[in-house]
Amino acid sequence: MGNKLVIFTEQQLENYQDCTFFTRKEILRVHKRFREVEPDVVPKCMTENQPMTVRVSLAAMEKLPELRENPFKKRICEVFSRDGKGNLSFEDFLDLLSVFSEQAPRDIKVFYAFCIYDFDGDQHIGPEDLDQTLKLLTRQELNCEEMQQIVEKVIEEADVDGDGKLSFMEFEHVITRAPDFLSTFHIRI
Template sequence: MGSASSMLTQYDIEEVQEHCHNLFSQQEIVSLYQRFCQLDRNAKGFISTDEFLSVPEFAMNPLSQRLLKMVDGLNFKDFVAFLSAFSAKASIQQKIELIFKVYDSDCNGKVSYNDILEVLRDLSGSFMSDEQREQVLTQLLKEAGFSRDAYLTLDNFIKVFGKSGLKMEVEVPVD
Protein backbone atom coordinates (compact mmCIF):
# COMPACT_ATOMS: atom_id res chain seq x y z
CA MET A 1 0.00 0.00 0.00
CA GLY A 2 3.03 2.25 0.11
CA SER A 3 2.93 5.59 1.85
CA ALA A 4 -0.20 6.98 3.41
CA SER A 5 -0.38 9.74 0.84
CA SER A 6 -0.77 7.36 -2.10
CA MET A 7 -4.22 6.38 -3.32
CA LEU A 8 -5.80 3.04 -2.55
CA THR A 9 -6.11 0.68 -5.48
CA GLN A 10 -8.99 -1.78 -5.87
CA TYR A 11 -6.50 -4.52 -4.96
CA ASP A 12 -5.55 -2.65 -1.75
CA ILE A 13 -9.19 -2.22 -0.78
CA GLU A 14 -9.93 -5.91 -1.33
CA GLU A 15 -6.79 -6.91 0.59
CA VAL A 16 -7.81 -4.73 3.55
CA GLN A 17 -11.36 -6.07 3.36
CA GLU A 18 -10.06 -9.63 3.56
CA HIS A 19 -7.68 -8.70 6.41
CA CYS A 20 -10.61 -7.36 8.47
CA HIS A 21 -12.85 -10.35 7.70
CA ASN A 22 -15.09 -8.31 5.35
CA LEU A 23 -16.56 -6.36 8.26
CA PHE A 24 -16.31 -3.08 6.34
CA SER A 25 -17.65 -2.27 2.89
CA GLN A 26 -15.35 -0.91 0.20
CA GLN A 27 -16.82 2.57 0.73
CA GLU A 28 -16.16 2.34 4.47
CA ILE A 29 -12.56 1.30 3.83
CA VAL A 30 -12.05 4.31 1.55
CA SER A 31 -13.50 6.58 4.28
CA LEU A 32 -11.27 4.97 6.89
CA TYR A 33 -8.29 5.49 4.61
CA GLN A 34 -9.10 9.19 4.33
CA ARG A 35 -9.29 9.42 8.13
CA PHE A 36 -6.05 7.45 8.46
CA CYS A 37 -4.30 9.91 6.13
CA GLN A 38 -5.61 12.85 8.17
CA LEU A 39 -4.20 11.30 11.34
CA ASP A 40 -0.89 10.33 9.69
CA ARG A 41 0.18 13.98 9.50
CA ASN A 42 3.74 13.23 8.35
CA ALA A 43 2.65 10.61 5.76
CA LYS A 44 4.88 7.96 7.36
CA GLY A 45 2.42 5.15 6.65
CA PHE A 46 1.59 4.58 10.32
CA ILE A 47 -0.05 6.48 13.16
CA SER A 48 2.02 7.44 16.19
CA THR A 49 0.93 7.87 19.80
CA ASP A 50 0.79 11.66 19.44
CA GLU A 51 -1.33 11.38 16.33
CA PHE A 52 -3.81 9.07 18.09
CA LEU A 53 -3.97 11.47 21.02
CA SER A 54 -4.94 14.27 18.61
CA VAL A 55 -8.39 12.61 18.41
CA PRO A 56 -10.27 14.19 21.34
CA GLU A 57 -12.50 11.14 21.91
CA PHE A 58 -9.43 8.93 22.11
CA ALA A 59 -7.46 11.28 24.37
CA MET A 60 -10.41 11.61 26.78
CA ASN A 61 -10.97 7.86 27.02
CA PRO A 62 -9.98 6.67 30.52
CA LEU A 63 -8.37 3.62 28.91
CA SER A 64 -6.40 5.62 26.33
CA GLN A 65 -2.99 4.67 27.78
CA ARG A 66 -3.85 0.97 27.56
CA LEU A 67 -5.24 1.39 24.05
CA LEU A 68 -2.14 3.29 22.96
CA LYS A 69 -0.04 0.19 23.67
CA MET A 70 -2.25 -1.65 21.18
CA VAL A 71 -2.44 0.98 18.44
CA ASP A 72 0.86 2.87 18.42
CA GLY A 73 2.55 2.44 15.06
CA LEU A 74 -0.35 0.77 13.24
CA ASN A 75 -0.24 0.83 9.46
CA PHE A 76 -3.50 1.26 7.56
CA LYS A 77 -4.29 -2.44 7.25
CA ASP A 78 -3.79 -3.03 10.99
CA PHE A 79 -5.65 0.19 11.82
CA VAL A 80 -8.72 -1.17 10.00
CA ALA A 81 -8.29 -4.59 11.63
CA PHE A 82 -8.22 -2.90 15.07
CA LEU A 83 -11.35 -0.91 14.27
CA SER A 84 -13.13 -3.99 12.91
CA ALA A 85 -13.91 -5.10 16.49
CA PHE A 86 -16.13 -2.01 16.69
CA SER A 87 -18.07 -2.89 13.55
CA ALA A 88 -21.76 -3.71 13.97
CA LYS A 89 -20.98 -6.86 11.95
CA ALA A 90 -18.21 -8.04 14.32
CA SER A 91 -19.00 -11.12 16.38
CA ILE A 92 -19.28 -10.99 20.14
CA GLN A 93 -16.10 -13.10 20.25
CA GLN A 94 -14.15 -10.51 18.23
CA LYS A 95 -15.31 -7.78 20.61
CA ILE A 96 -14.40 -9.83 23.68
CA GLU A 97 -10.95 -10.59 22.22
CA LEU A 98 -10.28 -6.84 22.00
CA ILE A 99 -11.50 -6.27 25.56
CA PHE A 100 -9.29 -9.13 26.75
CA LYS A 101 -6.26 -7.46 25.15
CA VAL A 102 -7.10 -4.22 26.99
CA TYR A 103 -7.08 -6.07 30.32
CA ASP A 104 -4.06 -8.26 29.49
CA SER A 105 -1.61 -5.36 29.48
CA ASP A 106 1.47 -7.58 29.87
CA CYS A 107 0.33 -9.80 26.95
CA ASN A 108 0.82 -13.05 28.85
CA GLY A 109 -2.55 -14.51 27.81
CA LYS A 110 -3.94 -14.26 31.34
CA VAL A 111 -5.80 -11.59 33.25
CA SER A 112 -5.21 -11.42 36.98
CA TYR A 113 -7.21 -9.82 39.76
CA ASN A 114 -4.72 -6.94 39.75
CA ASP A 115 -5.05 -6.48 35.96
CA ILE A 116 -8.82 -6.07 36.34
CA LEU A 117 -8.35 -3.83 39.38
CA GLU A 118 -6.09 -1.51 37.34
CA VAL A 119 -8.73 -1.18 34.62
CA LEU A 120 -11.39 -0.48 37.25
CA ARG A 121 -9.11 2.19 38.70
CA ASP A 122 -8.70 3.76 35.25
CA LEU A 123 -12.44 3.68 34.63
CA SER A 124 -13.70 4.84 38.02
CA GLY A 125 -10.98 7.34 38.95
CA SER A 126 -11.73 9.09 42.22
CA PHE A 127 -15.40 8.07 42.19
CA MET A 128 -14.55 4.86 44.04
CA SER A 129 -12.04 4.05 46.72
CA ASP A 130 -9.60 1.17 46.30
CA GLU A 131 -11.54 -0.68 48.98
CA GLN A 132 -14.82 -0.26 47.08
CA ARG A 133 -13.20 -1.42 43.84
CA GLU A 134 -11.79 -4.51 45.57
CA GLN A 135 -15.18 -5.35 47.09
CA VAL A 136 -16.96 -5.01 43.75
CA LEU A 137 -14.35 -7.03 41.90
CA THR A 138 -14.19 -9.79 44.51
CA GLN A 139 -17.99 -10.13 44.41
CA LEU A 140 -18.08 -10.10 40.62
CA LEU A 141 -15.43 -12.83 40.36
CA LYS A 142 -17.20 -14.89 43.03
CA GLU A 143 -20.50 -14.67 41.13
CA ALA A 144 -18.71 -15.76 37.96
CA GLY A 145 -17.19 -18.76 39.79
CA PHE A 146 -13.66 -17.42 40.18
CA SER A 147 -11.55 -16.64 43.21
CA ARG A 148 -9.36 -13.61 43.75
CA ASP A 149 -6.30 -15.77 42.97
CA ALA A 150 -7.65 -16.99 39.61
CA TYR A 151 -6.20 -16.03 36.27
CA LEU A 152 -8.76 -15.54 33.53
CA THR A 153 -7.96 -16.72 30.03
CA LEU A 154 -9.59 -15.57 26.82
CA ASP A 155 -11.94 -18.58 27.02
CA ASN A 156 -13.01 -17.47 30.53
CA PHE A 157 -13.68 -13.97 29.21
CA ILE A 158 -15.78 -15.38 26.37
CA LYS A 159 -17.81 -17.45 28.88
CA VAL A 160 -18.36 -14.49 31.22
CA PHE A 161 -19.01 -11.77 28.62
CA GLY A 162 -20.47 -13.93 25.85
CA LYS A 163 -23.96 -13.74 27.29
CA SER A 164 -23.80 -10.09 28.23
CA GLY A 165 -25.26 -8.56 25.06
CA LEU A 166 -22.11 -6.47 24.78
CA LYS A 167 -22.63 -3.39 22.60
CA MET A 168 -19.42 -1.92 21.22
CA GLU A 169 -19.91 -0.20 17.88
CA VAL A 170 -18.70 2.78 15.92
CA GLU A 171 -20.26 4.09 12.75
CA VAL A 172 -18.01 4.81 9.80
CA PRO A 173 -19.28 7.86 7.93
CA VAL A 174 -19.21 7.24 4.19
CA ASP A 175 -18.72 10.32 2.03
Template sequence: MGNSESALISEKQLEIYQLETFFTRKEILHIYQSFENLNPDKVREAFMAGNYQVKMDYQEVIQLAELKYSPFKDRICRVFSEDQSGDMTFSDYLDMLSVMSMQAPKDLKAAYAFKIYDFNDDDEIDRTDLDELVNRVTGFRMKTEDVDGIVDEILKECDMDENGTLTAAEFEDILHKSPEFSANFNIEV
Protein backbone atom coordinates in the same frame (compact mmCIF):
# COMPACT_ATOMS: atom_id res chain seq x y z
CA MET B 1 -15.66 10.17 -0.92
CA GLY B 2 -14.02 11.73 -3.86
CA ASN B 3 -11.62 10.14 -6.26
CA SER B 4 -8.61 11.69 -4.53
CA GLU B 5 -8.72 9.23 -1.62
CA SER B 6 -9.28 6.20 -3.83
CA ALA B 7 -6.42 7.31 -6.08
CA LEU B 8 -4.08 7.13 -3.08
CA ILE B 9 -5.04 3.53 -2.34
CA SER B 10 -4.63 1.12 -5.23
CA GLU B 11 -7.61 -0.99 -6.26
CA LYS B 12 -5.65 -4.10 -5.31
CA GLN B 13 -4.94 -2.70 -1.84
CA LEU B 14 -8.58 -1.72 -1.37
CA GLU B 15 -9.59 -5.29 -2.23
CA ILE B 16 -7.12 -6.62 0.34
CA TYR B 17 -8.49 -4.27 3.00
CA GLN B 18 -12.03 -5.42 2.18
CA LEU B 19 -11.04 -9.08 2.50
CA GLU B 20 -9.24 -8.50 5.82
CA THR B 21 -11.96 -6.40 7.49
CA PHE B 22 -15.71 -6.15 7.85
CA PHE B 23 -15.79 -2.91 5.82
CA THR B 24 -16.98 -1.91 2.38
CA ARG B 25 -14.81 0.02 -0.06
CA LYS B 26 -16.67 3.23 0.78
CA GLU B 27 -16.18 2.71 4.54
CA ILE B 28 -12.46 2.04 4.06
CA LEU B 29 -12.08 5.29 2.14
CA HIS B 30 -13.94 7.14 4.90
CA ILE B 31 -11.66 5.59 7.53
CA TYR B 32 -8.62 6.48 5.43
CA GLN B 33 -9.69 10.13 5.52
CA SER B 34 -9.75 10.18 9.34
CA PHE B 35 -6.31 8.52 9.42
CA GLU B 36 -4.93 10.96 6.88
CA ASN B 37 -6.24 13.92 8.89
CA LEU B 38 -3.81 13.07 11.70
CA ASN B 39 -0.84 14.10 9.57
CA PRO B 40 -1.99 14.85 6.00
CA ASP B 41 1.41 15.51 4.43
CA LYS B 42 3.04 12.43 5.91
CA VAL B 43 0.19 10.08 5.01
CA ARG B 44 -0.49 11.44 1.53
CA GLU B 45 3.20 11.37 0.60
CA ALA B 46 3.58 7.77 1.80
CA PHE B 47 0.38 6.53 0.15
CA MET B 48 1.20 8.29 -3.13
CA ALA B 49 4.49 6.34 -3.11
CA GLY B 50 2.58 3.11 -2.44
CA ASN B 51 3.87 2.88 1.15
CA TYR B 52 0.81 1.70 3.04
CA GLN B 53 2.90 0.86 6.09
CA VAL B 54 3.55 4.46 7.14
CA LYS B 55 3.17 4.70 10.92
CA MET B 56 1.51 7.35 12.98
CA ASP B 57 3.09 7.62 16.40
CA TYR B 58 1.05 6.95 19.52
CA GLN B 59 0.63 10.66 20.33
CA GLU B 60 -0.88 11.22 16.89
CA VAL B 61 -3.08 8.12 17.03
CA ILE B 62 -4.70 9.02 20.34
CA GLN B 63 -6.03 12.19 18.74
CA LEU B 64 -8.47 10.06 16.74
CA ALA B 65 -12.06 10.64 17.83
CA GLU B 66 -12.49 6.91 18.52
CA LEU B 67 -9.67 6.94 21.08
CA LYS B 68 -9.29 10.46 22.40
CA TYR B 69 -11.42 10.05 25.52
CA SER B 70 -11.07 6.34 26.14
CA PRO B 71 -9.52 5.36 29.47
CA PHE B 72 -8.07 2.37 27.59
CA LYS B 73 -6.51 4.21 24.64
CA ASP B 74 -2.97 3.13 25.57
CA ARG B 75 -3.99 -0.52 25.76
CA ILE B 76 -6.09 -0.38 22.61
CA CYS B 77 -3.21 1.13 20.64
CA ARG B 78 -0.75 -1.37 22.02
CA VAL B 79 -2.99 -4.38 21.33
CA PHE B 80 -3.81 -3.33 17.78
CA SER B 81 -0.33 -2.08 16.90
CA GLU B 82 1.42 -4.87 15.02
CA ASP B 83 4.70 -4.23 16.86
CA GLN B 84 2.84 -3.48 20.14
CA SER B 85 4.47 -0.04 20.41
CA GLY B 86 1.20 1.87 20.23
CA ASP B 87 2.25 3.39 16.91
CA MET B 88 -0.17 2.42 14.15
CA THR B 89 -0.16 1.87 10.43
CA PHE B 90 -3.36 2.37 8.49
CA SER B 91 -3.80 -1.43 8.50
CA ASP B 92 -3.53 -1.48 12.31
CA TYR B 93 -6.09 1.31 12.57
CA LEU B 94 -8.40 -0.41 10.10
CA ASP B 95 -8.11 -3.69 12.03
CA MET B 96 -8.96 -1.91 15.28
CA LEU B 97 -12.07 -0.31 13.83
CA SER B 98 -13.08 -3.55 12.12
CA VAL B 99 -13.01 -5.50 15.39
CA MET B 100 -15.06 -2.76 17.05
CA SER B 101 -17.56 -2.53 14.20
CA MET B 102 -21.13 -3.77 14.39
CA GLN B 103 -20.27 -6.43 11.80
CA ALA B 104 -17.54 -8.12 13.87
CA PRO B 105 -18.55 -11.33 15.65
CA LYS B 106 -18.91 -11.19 19.41
CA ASP B 107 -16.19 -13.82 19.98
CA LEU B 108 -13.67 -11.70 18.07
CA LYS B 109 -14.61 -8.66 20.14
CA ALA B 110 -14.27 -10.74 23.31
CA ALA B 111 -10.80 -11.96 22.35
CA TYR B 112 -9.56 -8.42 21.80
CA ALA B 113 -11.29 -7.06 24.90
CA PHE B 114 -9.51 -9.77 26.90
CA LYS B 115 -6.15 -8.62 25.51
CA ILE B 116 -6.96 -4.98 26.26
CA TYR B 117 -7.95 -5.72 29.88
CA ASP B 118 -4.96 -8.04 30.46
CA PHE B 119 -2.83 -5.10 31.54
CA ASN B 120 0.18 -7.19 32.57
CA ASP B 121 0.08 -9.29 29.38
CA ASP B 122 0.18 -12.64 31.16
CA ASP B 123 -2.76 -14.21 29.28
CA GLU B 124 -5.12 -14.05 32.25
CA ILE B 125 -7.07 -11.33 33.97
CA ASP B 126 -6.06 -11.35 37.60
CA ARG B 127 -6.80 -9.13 40.59
CA THR B 128 -4.19 -6.56 39.49
CA ASP B 129 -5.79 -6.32 36.04
CA LEU B 130 -9.26 -6.00 37.55
CA ASP B 131 -8.08 -3.27 39.95
CA GLU B 132 -6.71 -1.34 36.98
CA LEU B 133 -9.89 -1.93 34.97
CA VAL B 134 -12.19 -0.68 37.74
CA ASN B 135 -9.95 2.30 38.47
CA ARG B 136 -9.83 3.34 34.81
CA VAL B 137 -13.58 2.97 34.34
CA THR B 138 -14.26 5.07 37.44
CA GLY B 139 -11.56 7.64 36.72
CA PHE B 140 -9.47 6.53 39.71
CA ARG B 141 -12.03 8.16 42.03
CA MET B 142 -12.90 5.19 44.23
CA LYS B 143 -11.40 4.23 47.56
CA THR B 144 -9.14 1.18 47.50
CA GLU B 145 -11.50 -0.82 49.71
CA ASP B 146 -14.42 -0.08 47.34
CA VAL B 147 -12.38 -1.19 44.33
CA ASP B 148 -11.39 -4.34 46.23
CA GLY B 149 -15.06 -5.05 46.93
CA ILE B 150 -15.96 -4.74 43.25
CA VAL B 151 -13.03 -6.95 42.22
CA ASP B 152 -14.08 -9.54 44.83
CA GLU B 153 -17.61 -9.57 43.37
CA ILE B 154 -16.33 -9.89 39.81
CA LEU B 155 -14.15 -12.85 40.76
CA LYS B 156 -16.93 -14.43 42.83
CA GLU B 157 -19.34 -14.23 39.89
CA CYS B 158 -16.97 -14.97 37.02
CA ASP B 159 -14.05 -17.10 38.19
CA MET B 160 -15.55 -20.51 37.45
CA ASP B 161 -12.54 -22.54 38.59
CA GLU B 162 -12.02 -20.26 41.64
CA ASN B 163 -8.29 -19.81 41.04
CA GLY B 164 -8.34 -16.02 41.42
CA THR B 165 -7.98 -15.28 37.70
CA LEU B 166 -10.15 -15.12 34.62
CA THR B 167 -9.06 -17.12 31.61
CA ALA B 168 -9.97 -16.07 28.10
CA ALA B 169 -12.69 -18.75 28.06
CA GLU B 170 -14.19 -17.54 31.36
CA PHE B 171 -14.05 -13.96 30.15
CA GLU B 172 -15.71 -14.83 26.84
CA ASP B 173 -18.42 -16.82 28.63
CA ILE B 174 -19.22 -13.83 30.82
CA LEU B 175 -19.36 -11.48 27.85
CA HIS B 176 -21.70 -13.77 25.93
CA LYS B 177 -24.08 -13.44 28.86
CA SER B 178 -23.78 -9.65 28.81
CA PRO B 179 -25.76 -7.95 26.03
CA GLU B 180 -24.32 -4.57 27.05
CA PHE B 181 -20.87 -5.70 25.98
CA SER B 182 -21.55 -5.62 22.26
CA ALA B 183 -23.21 -2.23 22.54
CA ASN B 184 -20.24 -0.80 24.44
CA PHE B 185 -17.56 -2.28 22.20
CA ASN B 186 -18.83 -0.89 18.90
CA ILE B 187 -17.66 2.09 16.92
CA GLU B 188 -19.75 3.49 14.12
CA VAL B 189 -17.95 4.33 10.93
Protein backbone atom coordinates in the same frame (compact mmCIF):
# COMPACT_ATOMS: atom_id res chain seq x y z
CA MET C 1 -12.49 12.18 -17.69
CA GLY C 2 -10.62 13.68 -14.76
CA ASN C 3 -7.54 12.22 -13.18
CA LYS C 4 -8.48 9.83 -10.42
CA LEU C 5 -6.14 9.62 -7.45
CA VAL C 6 -5.19 5.99 -6.83
CA ILE C 7 -4.67 5.50 -3.11
CA PHE C 8 -4.26 1.71 -3.10
CA THR C 9 -3.74 -0.92 -5.78
CA GLU C 10 -6.66 -3.17 -6.67
CA GLN C 11 -4.87 -6.03 -4.92
CA GLN C 12 -4.43 -4.02 -1.71
CA LEU C 13 -8.13 -3.11 -1.69
CA GLU C 14 -9.13 -6.74 -2.26
CA ASN C 15 -6.84 -7.86 0.55
CA TYR C 16 -8.24 -5.24 2.93
CA GLN C 17 -11.79 -6.28 2.07
CA ASP C 18 -10.89 -9.92 2.74
CA CYS C 19 -9.32 -9.11 6.11
CA THR C 20 -11.85 -6.61 7.45
CA PHE C 21 -15.58 -6.09 7.72
CA PHE C 22 -15.46 -3.08 5.37
CA THR C 23 -16.42 -2.37 1.79
CA ARG C 24 -13.97 -0.69 -0.61
CA LYS C 25 -15.70 2.63 -0.07
CA GLU C 26 -15.40 2.28 3.71
CA ILE C 27 -11.71 1.34 3.42
CA LEU C 28 -11.06 4.53 1.45
CA ARG C 29 -13.00 6.50 4.06
CA VAL C 30 -10.85 4.92 6.80
CA HIS C 31 -7.74 5.99 4.90
CA LYS C 32 -9.06 9.54 4.63
CA ARG C 33 -9.75 9.51 8.39
CA PHE C 34 -6.27 8.12 9.11
CA ARG C 35 -4.66 10.79 6.94
CA GLU C 36 -6.60 13.54 8.75
CA VAL C 37 -5.01 12.51 12.07
CA GLU C 38 -1.52 13.58 10.95
CA PRO C 39 -1.63 14.90 7.36
CA ASP C 40 2.05 15.84 7.42
CA VAL C 41 2.97 12.23 8.17
CA VAL C 42 0.51 10.20 6.09
CA PRO C 43 0.84 10.39 2.28
CA LYS C 44 -2.23 10.73 0.06
CA CYS C 45 -1.25 7.58 -1.82
CA MET C 46 0.03 4.53 0.04
CA THR C 47 2.64 2.76 -2.07
CA GLU C 48 4.40 -0.56 -1.56
CA ASN C 49 4.70 -1.17 2.19
CA GLN C 50 3.67 2.30 3.44
CA PRO C 51 0.33 1.03 4.82
CA MET C 52 2.41 -1.01 7.27
CA THR C 53 5.32 1.35 7.90
CA VAL C 54 3.92 4.90 8.05
CA ARG C 55 2.77 5.38 11.63
CA VAL C 56 0.65 7.95 13.40
CA SER C 57 1.71 8.64 16.98
CA LEU C 58 -0.24 7.46 20.00
CA ALA C 59 -0.59 11.08 21.14
CA ALA C 60 -2.29 12.02 17.87
CA MET C 61 -4.52 8.92 17.94
CA GLU C 62 -5.69 9.68 21.46
CA LYS C 63 -7.06 13.02 20.20
CA LEU C 64 -9.47 11.37 17.77
CA PRO C 65 -13.06 12.17 18.80
CA GLU C 66 -13.87 8.45 18.67
CA LEU C 67 -11.19 7.70 21.27
CA ARG C 68 -10.73 10.97 23.16
CA GLU C 69 -13.26 10.22 25.93
CA ASN C 70 -12.59 6.49 26.13
CA PRO C 71 -10.68 5.66 29.33
CA PHE C 72 -9.04 2.74 27.49
CA LYS C 73 -7.81 4.80 24.51
CA LYS C 74 -4.12 4.20 25.19
CA ARG C 75 -4.63 0.50 25.82
CA ILE C 76 -6.78 0.10 22.68
CA CYS C 77 -4.04 1.68 20.57
CA GLU C 78 -1.37 -0.49 22.22
CA VAL C 79 -3.31 -3.69 21.50
CA PHE C 80 -3.81 -2.84 17.84
CA SER C 81 -0.35 -1.39 17.15
CA ARG C 82 2.29 -3.70 15.75
CA ASP C 83 4.94 -1.79 17.70
CA GLY C 84 3.04 -2.39 20.96
CA LYS C 85 3.47 1.26 21.93
CA GLY C 86 0.23 2.58 20.44
CA ASN C 87 1.66 4.15 17.28
CA LEU C 88 -0.64 2.96 14.51
CA SER C 89 0.05 2.20 10.87
CA PHE C 90 -2.83 2.42 8.40
CA GLU C 91 -3.28 -1.35 8.60
CA ASP C 92 -3.33 -1.22 12.41
CA PHE C 93 -5.91 1.58 12.29
CA LEU C 94 -7.98 -0.35 9.74
CA ASP C 95 -7.92 -3.44 12.00
CA LEU C 96 -8.95 -1.36 15.02
CA LEU C 97 -11.89 0.24 13.25
CA SER C 98 -12.92 -3.07 11.68
CA VAL C 99 -13.08 -4.82 15.06
CA PHE C 100 -15.00 -1.90 16.56
CA SER C 101 -17.41 -1.70 13.60
CA GLU C 102 -21.01 -2.77 13.90
CA GLN C 103 -20.36 -5.45 11.25
CA ALA C 104 -17.74 -7.27 13.34
CA PRO C 105 -19.07 -10.46 14.93
CA ARG C 106 -19.46 -10.74 18.68
CA ASP C 107 -16.70 -13.38 19.07
CA ILE C 108 -14.10 -11.06 17.47
CA LYS C 109 -15.18 -8.22 19.76
CA VAL C 110 -14.97 -10.50 22.82
CA PHE C 111 -11.46 -11.62 21.84
CA TYR C 112 -10.19 -8.04 21.52
CA ALA C 113 -11.97 -6.91 24.68
CA PHE C 114 -10.11 -9.68 26.50
CA CYS C 115 -6.81 -8.48 25.01
CA ILE C 116 -7.54 -4.91 26.07
CA TYR C 117 -8.29 -5.93 29.67
CA ASP C 118 -5.28 -8.28 29.82
CA PHE C 119 -2.84 -5.46 30.59
CA ASP C 120 0.12 -7.71 31.39
CA GLY C 121 -0.42 -9.93 28.34
CA ASP C 122 -0.31 -13.22 30.27
CA GLN C 123 -3.46 -14.61 28.59
CA HIS C 124 -5.47 -14.21 31.82
CA ILE C 125 -7.27 -11.35 33.49
CA GLY C 126 -5.94 -11.38 37.02
CA PRO C 127 -6.39 -9.11 40.03
CA GLU C 128 -3.77 -6.63 38.73
CA ASP C 129 -5.55 -6.39 35.36
CA LEU C 130 -8.90 -5.86 37.09
CA ASP C 131 -7.30 -3.24 39.33
CA GLN C 132 -6.03 -1.29 36.30
CA THR C 133 -9.43 -1.65 34.60
CA LEU C 134 -11.21 -0.25 37.65
CA LYS C 135 -8.80 2.66 37.93
CA LEU C 136 -9.54 3.62 34.33
CA LEU C 137 -13.29 3.11 34.60
CA THR C 138 -13.69 5.01 37.86
CA ARG C 139 -11.01 7.62 37.16
CA GLN C 140 -9.37 6.52 40.43
CA GLU C 141 -12.32 7.67 42.55
CA LEU C 142 -12.43 4.47 44.62
CA ASN C 143 -10.19 3.87 47.60
CA CYS C 144 -7.98 0.79 47.86
CA GLU C 145 -10.44 -1.13 50.02
CA GLU C 146 -13.35 -0.52 47.62
CA MET C 147 -11.22 -1.56 44.67
CA GLN C 148 -10.08 -4.72 46.45
CA GLN C 149 -13.70 -5.67 47.25
CA ILE C 150 -14.78 -5.26 43.63
CA VAL C 151 -11.81 -7.24 42.31
CA GLU C 152 -12.50 -10.05 44.77
CA LYS C 153 -16.21 -10.09 43.88
CA VAL C 154 -15.52 -10.22 40.13
CA ILE C 155 -13.11 -13.11 40.55
CA GLU C 156 -15.48 -14.89 42.93
CA GLU C 157 -18.35 -14.57 40.43
CA ALA C 158 -16.49 -15.34 37.21
CA ASP C 159 -13.55 -17.61 38.12
CA VAL C 160 -15.04 -21.05 37.43
CA ASP C 161 -11.84 -23.09 37.86
CA GLY C 162 -10.79 -21.35 41.09
CA ASP C 163 -7.30 -20.29 39.96
CA GLY C 164 -7.76 -16.66 41.03
CA LYS C 165 -7.86 -15.23 37.49
CA LEU C 166 -10.09 -15.26 34.43
CA SER C 167 -9.23 -17.31 31.38
CA PHE C 168 -10.55 -16.30 27.99
CA MET C 169 -13.37 -18.84 28.30
CA GLU C 170 -14.41 -17.50 31.72
CA PHE C 171 -14.29 -13.93 30.39
CA GLU C 172 -16.30 -14.93 27.31
CA HIS C 173 -18.93 -16.57 29.52
CA VAL C 174 -19.35 -13.37 31.54
CA ILE C 175 -19.46 -11.12 28.45
CA THR C 176 -22.05 -13.25 26.65
CA ARG C 177 -24.40 -12.60 29.57
CA ALA C 178 -23.93 -8.83 29.20
CA PRO C 179 -26.54 -7.64 26.68
CA ASP C 180 -25.05 -4.13 26.45
CA PHE C 181 -21.60 -5.37 25.44
CA LEU C 182 -22.12 -5.12 21.67
CA SER C 183 -23.66 -1.67 21.87
CA THR C 184 -20.72 -0.27 23.83
CA PHE C 185 -17.93 -1.97 21.87
CA HIS C 186 -18.01 -0.07 18.60
CA ILE C 187 -16.72 3.06 16.90
CA ARG C 188 -18.36 4.65 13.88
CA ILE C 189 -16.31 6.02 11.00
